[in-house]
Amino acid sequence: MGSGIGARVPRREDARHLLGKAQFVGDIKLAGGWEAAFVRSPLAHARLRGITKPKGAENRVFTAEDMADLRPIRAESTLPSYRMSDYPALARDKVRYVGECIAICIAPTRAEAEDLAEAVLVDLDPLPPVPDIATALSDTPPLLHEDWGDNLFLKTRHDGDLTEAKARATVVIEREFETARQAMNPMEGKGVLAHWDGKTESLVVHTSTQVPHLIRTGLSECLGLDQADVRVIAPDVGGGFGYKCVLQPEELSVSWVARKTGRPIRWTEDRREHLTAGANTRQHSYKITAYADDDGRLLGLDADIWVDIGAYSVWPFTACLEAAQAGGNLPGPYHLPAYCCRTYSVATNKPAFTPYRGVARPGVCFAMELIIDAVARAVNRDPLEVRCLNLVPAAAMPYTNVTGKFYDSGDYPTAAREAGRMIDADSFRARQQAAAAEGRYIGLGYACFTEQSAHNTKVFASWGLALVPGYEQATIRLAPSGRVELHSGNHSFGQGLETTLAQVACEWLKTDISQVKVLMGDTGRTPYSTGAYASRGMVMAGGAVSKAAEELARRIRIHAAHLLQCEPSRVELRDGSACHGEASVSLAEIAGAWYLHPDRLAEDVETTGLEVTEGYKPDIDTGLFTYATHACIVEVDPGTGRTEILDYVIFEDCGRRVNPLILDGQAYGGAAQGIGTALFEEAIYDGSAQPLTSTLADYILPGPAELPHFRLGHSETLSPYSRHGIKGVGEGAAIAPAGAIVNAINNALAPMGVELNRVPATPHRVIAAIGEARARKEAAA
Structure with a gap:
């Protein structure tokens, strides 16, 4: 496997960071x-x-x-x-x-x-403030932008026909959900x-x-x-996450x-x-009605989604990306015959909303996964069974869902079952009963999702943006020394792209990764790229590097064939050399012949040289869909409201894994952020739209003591539409934790009649929910 695709190569970026040799904006000194x-x-x-x-x-x-x-x-x-x-x-x-x-x-x-x-x-x-959605949409609200006449950046509609769903439904679930406003908190602001x-x-x-x-x-x-x-x-x-x-x-x-x-x-x-x-994110409100049959099979969904956007529209993605993504992604990995949705991008007196890891999908996953559990309770079936009943089956792939999302490949039910196996769901009921006998409340929760990655020209153009991504470019050259120089207009901000792009080059050039130098992030030295967002780095930049490296390998074989006195088709690249039988010439010798001793080359030498720039985008513009199921077991203390995560598993499929070691790190980091969404993080504003969480003593981030030991499982369903079958994975693990954890909390507190529908599930909210459930029981009695 060497240094190419699939190798667990340590991140080459880590050395300079750990040794204090990295250079951030704050380190640069200019006279x-x-x-x-x-x-x-x-x-x-x-x-x-x-x-x-x-x-x-x-x-x-x-x-x-x-x-x-x-x-x-x-x-x-x-x-x-x-x-x-x-x-x-x-x-x-x-x-x-x-x-x-x-x-x-x-x-x-x-x-x-x-x-x-x-x-x-x-x-x-x-002036009178607009601190929240309710004020913004009231009958006579203060106006942020007077020429609008109201406080709406945009309203959208997806009009489906729910007539049959309503007629056939024997189960109707109505719920409202809230997700808190968050700040992104990269290590470097x-x-x-x-x-x-x-x-x-x-x-x-x-x-x-x-x-x-x-x-x-x-x-x-x-x-x-x-x-x-x-x-x-x-x-x-030092981290970006969309900020x-x-x-x-x-x-x-x-x-x-x-x-x-x-x-x-x-x-x-x-x-x-x-x-x-700084830019805020995540604050959604949902009102959802789900229609299902006696088995728990979804027949239709009717939804209203409000997003608290803040005061301004950000460039280039606008204030409306979040709501557009929410409305389009709410059905998630499920087969949904009928769907209606209205979204509202609402202006308030808060900082502008910016895309954050997952872009709307943590919110829609939270809402949808709690709906699935509510349906399961209504039909008295196991939540995992109801999920598998509704998930798009592998036999239906490729599959176009009710909002037009094109799911390129995968086996969603198998991922859910594997997560259930890893968490040992079969024995959990006995474990839960044993805990109850001790006066302890433990619960099991799931969340399934799809991550639309590397969506490109047609998708962004459909949102009406002034700037639309197209072909990603990469330049690769064999330098006179025999080292490989790789230039990408994309950028690495912690996701290990310097390492993984070098691995893709090694896949074609068969040299050690130490012989590949990667340059990114400089518009004066790299080909054009719209950059790193939407989990596009490995698909787009990796695809461009792959295409360029493949062409460079072809040119290397032509020059090597002359030096080895054989046909180019007989030349094999391996271990930093071009080989024919027992004879070989190193990449340094080939580069030396081109740059320094052209007298050694054929008279009719190919003149395109040893530098290649190629452009790439996948065969489809609609994106490649990674998917996963998260499952967790929590224990809730009803006296303090504290939630402890006892076990947490992730089973994911992101196509071909270029570097499994880095992917594990992506999963750990994303899940940690998702746990912040689920249990801790909330940017709080008072009635005057004054921020009340202005320090890390007020805005709580999860630390080592709050995070579990994550257990990971993987499958590799290659996308037929990208080079090497790669799909994006950078945002995925942050999407599911809120849904999985709150479902687990609700499962733990089900004997009390508790159902939380808001994150973060802080101790205060858990205790309040327990109190409300007790009050309902007393009122019913």
């Missing part, structure tokens, strides 16, 4: 560089009446009035009824959330810049360092981003520069100031800024 701090709004909704700069510091404080030539961020969409919001880098006329940038202050140090920011006086005239390069007459921006080429496009449009005059470099990035795949207002204002002053300017986000002013 004459200054630091920036922002004056941020203390109010959620107010008219901006005036700004007074400290005397003597007028040339170190900049406002929207100074930046009159800087265009606002404008996320366009051609979807009917979509409302566009101008998102200014610095507030103009009005502020719309606590933490919105009002002015940027620069000084030799961050402390001095913050002192300067404290001295800026801002005159705000308070946002960061940007910009300077004007006088030699090249260009703006150079080092920024912590997943999408350097997209950021170059966004910066050039807002700054009024040609893209050729903007170079974006993403150095090491860093949109154009940030701070990137704009820092870049403008750097160009204006001719001085390098840096800003790095601190944790308080992240928690109060």
Whole structure:
């Protein structure tokens, strides 16, 4: 297996991180560089009446009035009824959330810049806030964007015919679900360092981003520069999760100031800024009616979904991606004959909503999986049996579901049964009864999901976006030394892409991974890519590298054949050499002949050389569907409301596993984030839309003591539509934990009549649910 596809190769990135040799935005030193701090709004909704700069510091404080030539961020969409919001880098006329940038202050140090920011006086005239969806959609709400007439970015509908489902249904389940607002909390917050390069007459921006080429496009449009005059470099990035795949207002204002002053300017986000002013995510509300028969077979689903989007629409994905994904993905891996859904993207006085690992699917999985359990209880069947009854069977693949999602391959029921086997579901009932005899409450819960990965041109175009991904490109060359150089416009921010792309190259070139050098994240040195999001890195960038490496291998064999005096078809690449029988020439010798000793090559040598750029996208644009089932056992203490995870298993299928070791890490990290969604994380706002969780003492993240020992199982159903059968997997493990854990809590507390329908399932909410169940029993008695 060597270093190629399927090898458990340790991440090559880890060495520099563990040894302190990585370089993040905060580590870069440029001569004459200054630091920036922002004056941020203390109010959620107010008219901006005036700004007074400290005397003597007028040339170190900049406002929207100074930046009159800087265009606002404008996320366009051609979807009917979509409302566009101008998102200014610095507030103009009005502020719309606590933490919105009002002015940027620069000084030799961050402390001095913050002192300067404290001295800026801002005159705000308070307006009535819109703290939640209910206020936003009330009869006479305060308006965030007055020209709209209401507070809706977009409404969508999927109109199916539920007539037959309603007529045949013997079981009707009505439920409402809530998921909390979250902050993303990558280890490294946002960061940007910009300077004007006088030699090249260009703006150079080092920024912590997943999408350097997209950021170059966004910066050039807002700054009024040609893209050729903007170079974006993403150095090491300490996590992204979607937070860093949109154009940030701070990137704009820092870049403008750097160009204006001719001085390098840096800003790095601190944790308080992240928690109060950083992009938020996840906050959904659902009202669902499910129709089923006596066996628990789903006949139809009727749903309303509201998403609390915040104040602005982010570029390029808009404010409406979340709701669009929610409505399209609610049916999940289940066969659903009829479906109606209405979605509402609602504007409130909170930070703008940004895509986060899973994009809507943690919410829809939570809602759908709790519906499945409710159906199972209604028909008195095991929840796993009801799932397998409704899951799309392997024989139906490829399968187009009720919302038009094209499931390319897989065996969903087998994954569910394997998860049940791994968790030892057959013996659980006896274990639960034994625990009950001891006065302990334990429960078993499941959640199944599909992860749409690497969805591409047609999908994004259908959302009406102004910028649509197409062919991913990669450049690969055999250097004069015989080493392989690989350039990708995608980027790695913790997912191990430097390692896995090198493995794909090794699959074709048969050299050791140490001989492959990977460069990413620099628009000045890499081919164009829309970047890393939507679990597209391995499918798209990996596919492009595979295609380019295959062509480079062909060219290498042609040159090697001349040196070995044989036909190219007789040349085999292995162990860093080209071989024919017992004879061989190394890749270094082949490269040396091309670059340094062309006299050794044939007179009619192929002149395309040893450098290849190829473009790639899968055979279908609709995405490749990874899938999994999570199963867990929890114990709930009804006295304290505390939930402990006793066992947790994941059985997943993401097609061909390029590096199983890295995939295990992806599963661990994603599941840890999902447990945060399930039990801990919540960005809380009061009635004035003031954030109440501004430190990590208030906003609780799961730590080692709260995480279980995850047990993983895998199958490999190759996609017929991608190179090597690869599917994306980066977001998947974060999708299911909320559904699995809350189903387990409800199963544990079923003897009390408890049914939680909201996350996080904090101790307070568990105790409250127990109290409500007791009150219902007493009222019924």
